[in-house]
Amino acid sequence: MPLTQQEIQQFTAKACQLRKDAIDTVYWAGGGHIGGSLSFTEIMILLYYKYARIDPKNPGWDDRDRIVVSKGHAGVGYAPILADKGYFPKELLKEFNHTGSILGMHLDGNKVPGVDVSTGSLGHGLPITVGLGIGARLQGKSWLTYCVLGDGECDEGSVWEAAMAAAHYKVTNIITIVDRNRMMIDGPTEEVMRLEPFADKWKAFGWIVKEVDGHDFNQLADAIEYTQKEDKAPVVIIAHTIKGKCVDFMEDKYEWHYGGLDSEKVELAKACIEKHYCEL
Amino acid sequence: MAADGLTYTIVDTANMSTAEIYGKVLCDLAEKHKEIVGLSADLAKSTKMGQFAATFPDRFFNAGIAEQNMFGMAAGLAKAGLTPFVSTFAVFASLRAAEQVRTDICYQKLNVKIIATHAGTSFGQAGTTHHCTEDLAVMRSFANMVVIAPADGIETANAVMAAYEHKGPVYIRINRGFDPFLYEKSDYGFQIGKAVQLKDGTDITIIACGAAAYNAYHAAGILEKEDKLSVRVINMHTIKPIDEEAILKAVMETRRIVTFEDHNIVGGLGSAVAEVIVKSGKGCAFETVGIPDQYAIIGLPEDLQNYYGFDQNKIIEKVRQIMGKDFEQTEDWEDEV
Numbered sequence: 001m002p003l004t005q006q007e008i009q010q011f012t013a014k015a016c017q018l019r020k021d022a023i024d025t026v027y028w029a030g031g032g033h034i035g036g037s038l039s040f041t042e043i044m045i046l047l048y049y050k051y052a053r054i055d056p057k058n059p060g061w062d063d064r065d066r067i068v069v070s071k072g073h074a075g076v077g078y079a080p081i082l083a084d085k086g087y088f089p090k091e092l093l094k095e096f097n098h099t100g101s102i103l104g105m106h107l108d109g110n111k112v113p114g115v116d117v118s119t120g121s122l123g124h125g126l127p128i129t130v131g132l133g134i135g136a137r138l139q140g141k142s143w144l145t146y147c148v149l150g151d152g153e154c155d156e157g158s159v160w161e162a163a164m165a166a167a168h169y170k171v172t173n174i175i176t177i178v179d180r181n182r183m184m185i186d187g188p189t190e191e192v193m194r195l196e197p198f199a200d201k202w203k204a205f206g207w208i209v210k211e212v213d214g215h216d217f218n219q220l221a222d223a224i225e226y227t228q229k230e231d232k233a234p235v236v237i238i239a240h241t242i243k244g245k246c247v248d249f250m251e252d253k254y255e256w257h258y259g260g261l262d263s264e265k266v267e268l269a270k271a272c273i274e275k276h277y278c279e280l
Numbered sequence: 281m282a283a284d285g286l287t288y289t290i291v292d293t294a295n296m297s298t299a300e301i302y303g304k305v306l307c308d309l310a311e312k313h314k315e316i317v318g319l320s321a322d323l324a325k326s327t328k329m330g331q332f333a334a335t336f337p338d339r340f341f342n343a344g345i346a347e348q349n350m351f352g353m354a355a356g357l358a359k360a361g362l363t364p365f366v367s368t369f370a371v372f373a374s375l376r377a378a379e380q381v382r383t384d385i386c387y388q389k390l391n392v393k394i395i396a397t398h399a400g401t402s403f404g405q406a407g408t409t410h411h412c413t414e415d416l417a418v419m420r421s422f423a424n425m426v427v428i429a430p431a432d433g434i435e436t437a438n439a440v441m442a443a444y445e446h447k448g449p450v451y452i453r454i455n456r457g458f459d460p461f462l463y464e465k466s467d468y469g470f471q472i473g474k475a476v477q478l479k480d481g482t483d484i485t486i487i488a489c490g491a492a493a494y495n496a497y498h499a500a501g502i503l504e505k506e507d508k509l510s511v512r513v514i515n516m517h518t519i520k521p522i523d524e525e526a527i528l529k530a531v532m533e534t535r536r537i538v539t540f541e542d543h544n545i546v547g548g549l550g551s552a553v554a555e556v557i558v559k560s561g562k563g564c565a566f567e568t569v570g571i572p573d574q575y576a577i578i579g580l581p582e583d584l585q586n587y588y589g590f591d592q593n594k595i596i597e598k599v600r601q602i603m604g605k606d607f608e609q610t611e612d613w614e615d616e617v
């Protein structure tokens with residue numbers, strides 16, 4: 001068990017808070033990609049609060065680890081994390097999507113401190129991650145690059161082109177995590193465009209595959225620590241998650257990929273989240 | 281009367297977003313023409329291709345989030361004799377899959393209709409990855425391509441029907457959400473490559489497309505009333521092939537032209553109009569308004585229209601500014617050729 005009891009408690013409380021922050025942000029924004037912002041919470045917490053070497057006071061620190069949120073549409077889930085880490089005042093979340101705000105639906109690295117790569121067009125994050133990894137290695141740097149992909153995103157050919165390149169160049173200083181919530185916009189991944197046998201595809205491309213419960217901190221932490229050490233081949237962590245996790249009326253519903261919430265629904269959603277954590 | 285005898289009015293389409301009108305027209309066409317097939321890339325719902333998918337499930341293909349493959353498949357379907365309508369966001373159609381559109385579709389003169397939604401800054405809150413202020417420039421540079429930016433939902437209906445009638449590739453860019461209606465009925469004589477003069481005038485000509493056309497029309501009304509200006513307004517719905525005659529007539533008759541578009545000022549409507557004017561050898565006062573070669577700010581579409589100078593108020597301001605400039609009206613232009 002890589003995490004202490006105290007860490008688990010701390011991260012669990014964080015997950016509860018950040019999920020509620022995501023709900024509030026959807027409200028302030030007038031709508032947002034909430035489903036996928038609730039499925040990647042545990043993954044993002046381990047990166048931002050445990051593993052990535054980052055310094056919110058010095059977002060441009062040369063030796064920081066890089067974090068590429070390739071599923072860039074999850075801005076309403078991502079921005080509250082950056083605010084909580086102190087990259088910018090939490091108050092700014094209230095201006096999410098507003099005219100002239102630095103915070104738009106897909107976070108812009110030119111404007112938002114802490115965002116390493118401007119994403120939002122799917123299939124761009126892994127190629128950039130492979131480049132970052134090779135770049136760090138070439139310059140003898142020890143920083144790592146973390147990449148979070150959507151599963152629907154893995155329909156893009158560019159993901160597989162990058163997978164091929166990572167194996168070919170033996171890029172092992174990257175940590176790639178797929179948020180396998182099995183849902184996209186038009187429906188379940190297996191109905192819109194079948195991904196299975198998903199793990200076998202990665203293996204065929206020369207990757208080592210770790211499959212974990214993406215809402216279980218210990219399993220995720222185990223896989224991340226394994227990946228950090230592995231130097232024979234790139235590793236992909238397939239994190240099995242639930243889209244809309246913790247909000248009963250959103251869970252596993254692709255219809256909640258993107259949505260708006262009125263104040264009543266906000267309260268309902270937050271009550272679901274609290275109830276979920278009370279019952280743990 | 282439009283192609284196929286289908287006409288649409290503001291009444292049939294009340295409360296429908298522009299894309300929903302597209303979805304309805306596509307279903308109407310597909311009902312009659314069995315060779316129409318539809319494709320989307322996990323954006324069937326958002327582009328309203330979903331209406332076609334629900335009505336004709338056997339003729340719809342979701343490519344997943346894989347735009348390049350989608351346009352390649354569309355090329356294959358067209359080569360096999362079908363008429364593919366392909367819908368995704370404008371930014372992915374014109375940039376992500378640009379080479380497939382150029383080499384697989386345009387180069388081979390294939391009969392593929394691309395109806396791209398969320399164009400310009402109409403998805404303003406989504407930021408640069410989803411803004412599309414380059415598509416007119418890109419698509420215009422592909423030989424064989426027809427490029428249309430309809431002004432509203434009714435014109436979108438016309439454009440989609442005309443695209444079906446036209447043999448060869450067509451790109452239609454429409455906005456996310458609702459456009460205010462410029463037209464009440466679809467039978468105003470829409471023709472690919474033929475601009476619509478919304479208002480005649482002799483002091484200045486506004487040439488606009490897309491969302492800017494409605495704003496320009498209403499701005500002109502106010503300028504006429506308050507400033508006693510005679511403003512010609514041209515809805516240049518087809519960017520390619522562009523209506524050279526309408527432009528040259530405006531050069532000679534109004535001697536001032538200003539263009540408005542929801543697109544980078546590099547390569548879009550303004551550039552297309554400029555090419556015609558320069559080639560003619562006749563000069564006139566000329567300005568282009570749009571996104572000034574930068575990535576647009578984040579915000580509500582209506583705020584961005586104001587910020588980038590093509591909402592009604594900013595159009596009025598711009599016209600006043602141009603009219604206030606010292607401009608030789610007495611010179612004998614015929615000498616300058």
Ligand SMILES: Cc1ncc(C[n+]2csc(CCOP(=O)(O)OP(=O)(O)O)c2C)c(N)n1
Binds near residue numbers: 071
């Ligand atoms: C290249 C590209 N095509 C289409 C889209 C529109 N889009 C945004 S999110 C999304 C679905 C993403 O599904 P998935 O990767 O599974 O993300 P998650 O379920 O984790 O939110 C699509 C198609 C996009 N952002 N980029």
